[in-house]
Amino acid sequence: MEKTTLEQFALDHLPQVQEYLTLPSVSAQNQGITETCAWLQQQFTDLGAQRVEQWTDQGGNPVLFVEFQGQSDRTVLFYNHYDVQPPEPLDEWKTPAFEPTIQDGRLIARGACDDKGELMCRLTVIKYFQDHGGLPCNLKFIIEGEEEIGSPHIAQYVTAHAADLKADVCIWEGGGKDENENFQIVCGAKGAVSFDLHVKTAAADLHSSLAVYADNAAWRLVQALASLKTPDNHIAVAGFYDDIRPLTAAEQAATQAMDFDEDKVRRNYDLQQPLITKDPKMELVNGTTLTINGLTAGYTGPGSKTIIPKEAHAKLDCRLVPNQDPHKIVHLIQQQLEHNGFGDVQVEYRLGEAAGRSNLEDPFIQMTKTIADQVYGAEQVKLIPNMPGAGPIKPFLDQLHTPIVLVGVRYAGSHPHSPNENIRLQDYQTGTYYLARVLATYGASHH
The missing domain is CATH 3.40.630.10 (Zn peptidases)
Incomplete structure (x- = not known):
């Protein structure tokens, strides 16, 4: 032909x-x-x-x-x-x-x-x-x-x-x-799971002068989230990485042969910060993530409003690799929050699909x-x-x-x-x- x-x-x-x-x-x-x-x-x-x-x-x-x-x-x-x-x-x-x-x-x-x-x-x-x-x-x-x-x-x-x-x-x-x-x-394709976090600390927003004794939902959520990741971007959730299957020799060879032009990627996306990994090719193929997609709490309108927010919400997703189960991952995150002293932070599973290769x-x-x-x-x-x-x-x-x-x-x-x-x-x-x-x-x- x-x-x-x-x-x-x-x-x-x-x-x-x-x-x-x-x-x-x-x-x-x-x-x-x-x-x-x-x-x-x-x-x-x-x-x-x-x-x-x-x-x-x-x-x-x-x-x-x-x-x-x-x-x-x-x-x-x-x-x-x-x-x-x-x-x-x-x-x-x-x-x-x-x-x-x-x-x-x-x-x-x-x-x-x-x-x-x-x-x-x-x-x-x-x-x-x-x-x-x-x-x-x-x-x-x-x-x-x-x-x-x-x-x-x-x-x-x-x-x-x-x-x-x-x-x-x-x-x-x-x-x-x-x-x-x-x-x-x-x-193949990676998997993904989306879920929400929600915490409530009072029935209504409070006057911020009461912050000397009343807890704040926004701080509570921010601290809960921060407890799930180390400063060097390791996901601090017990068992999170346990099920990941190491790459086969053929998969490793294919991964190393991939192109990754850091300068081009930086320009394409106008990245302002250094890359968070030394091996982006490996991460793109077999790396897993914990990403905050959005945060809402308190007053974000014009001017100032001195309140303690009564509740705070976050939307998150994880990119998963072969052998990781979406439901299990969210369950592990929930367990880790409880272990870290954030049992009051509610976790709601949204949707997920497993990886396949x-x-x-x-x-x-x-x-x-x-x-x-x-x-x-x-x-x-x-x-x-x-x-x-x-x-x-x-x-x-x-x-x-x-x-x-x-x-x-x-x-x-x-x-x-x-x-x-x-x-x-x-x-x-x-x-x-x-x-x-x-x-x-x-x-x-x-x-």
């Missing part, structure tokens, strides 16, 4: 799939869900899928399941999500968020990178194969509509429909190019790397054990026992979740060719 032919096909076919970006499928605002599902069902039906179903049996937004017969006995499962982040703040968009616009070789729209562009690329590859003799292997899709609100139902759907979802390998959304233009093949030495993962070396150049390809962000990968690994690989069409300037989200057309075109090569090679190796 010719690279230039497929890249041109991807560009020519873009108008057929670009309408997907006009649908405002914002799960957080419960918008556009029905229309988007209907649009996708029509697309897959037109492409000749054997099964196109909407699953609603486990609650939440509908999950789309699609199945195509191919020319080998091997089955590839694709994971995507049709929901996108809210477009706000609207005044920071240079073009309307749900009016896809091409400027300077970039396709700009909410969802272009996360994650509609990737599904558009996958639809395009199917269309190409259907026009050129048929699919090289069986394909299945599971497309959820709640990823941007933490995928609260996907684990139940995967468990309930494990037989339908049975596949040999799984290709996830995400992946793409880093800030040094390296094409990344990502093999594929075996880097799996033949399919090695094959995706070999093809990427050919398409992008070996020195520009990095195998990444897992992304630093979270995703609902673990239930797929547990239920389906398939290797999972994240490959995509985004780049370091894609601005997911932010105004002016975009992908570069060249990445979209090359990504389409790369995916076609992966499917063709995988199908041919298993006739």
Whole structure:
């Protein structure tokens, strides 16, 4: 298959799939869900899928399941999500968020990178194969509509429909190019858990002259939080690190081969303080965190108001690595607060998902790397054990026992979740060719 032919096909076919970006499928605002599902069902039906179903049996937004017969006995499962982040703040968009616009070789729209562009690329590859003799292997899709609100139902759907979802390998959304233009093949995701702390010291705010004898909820919370971390950023929670699995030799090698340009990272995020680790690559792959997301207490309006706050709240999250359990981690934090003398600080679990990582030495993962070396150049390809962000990968690994690989069409300037989200057309075109090569090679190796 010719690279230039497929890249041109991807560009020519873009108008057929670009309408997907006009649908405002914002799960957080419960918008556009029905229309988007209907649009996708029509697309897959037109492409000749054997099964196109909407699953609603486990609650939440509908999950789309699609199945195509191919020319080998091997089955590839694709994971995507049709929901996108809210477009706000609207005044920071240079073009309307749900009016896809091409400027300077970039396709700009909410969802272009996360994650509609990737599904558009996958639809395009199917269309190409259907026009050129048929699919090289069986394909299945599971497309959820709640990823941007933490995928609260996907684990139940995967468990309930494990037989339908049975596949040999799984290709996830995400992946793409880093800030040094390296094409990344990502093999997992960290976990995450969000929880709240709350403390109350009086029925009402008090006059601050009473601070000589009355405790203060804000101080109480700040001291409770400070007791959970040492000045050198070690998480001071008994048992917090106990379950972490050390990296395998292959994972260690991949981690060391990753790029991390501290100066570039500093400039990108305008960091004002020194980095808090000597080994950022290792931390990005197998480091765990305890982060204060926000604090509220007392009076924060204009002028002064001399009070003792009656209560204080904090929102926190932890990034977790394979083998750490979200519920257990929050329980350990609660126990540590009690041990530290802060038993009055209430801990409320919000949501969590466990980390998951594929075996880097799996033949399919090695094959995706070999093809990427050919398409992008070996020195520009990095195998990444897992992304630093979270995703609902673990239930797929547990239920389906398939290797999972994240490959995509985004780049370091894609601005997911932010105004002016975009992908570069060249990445979209090359990504389409790369995916076609992966499917063709995988199908041919298993006739």
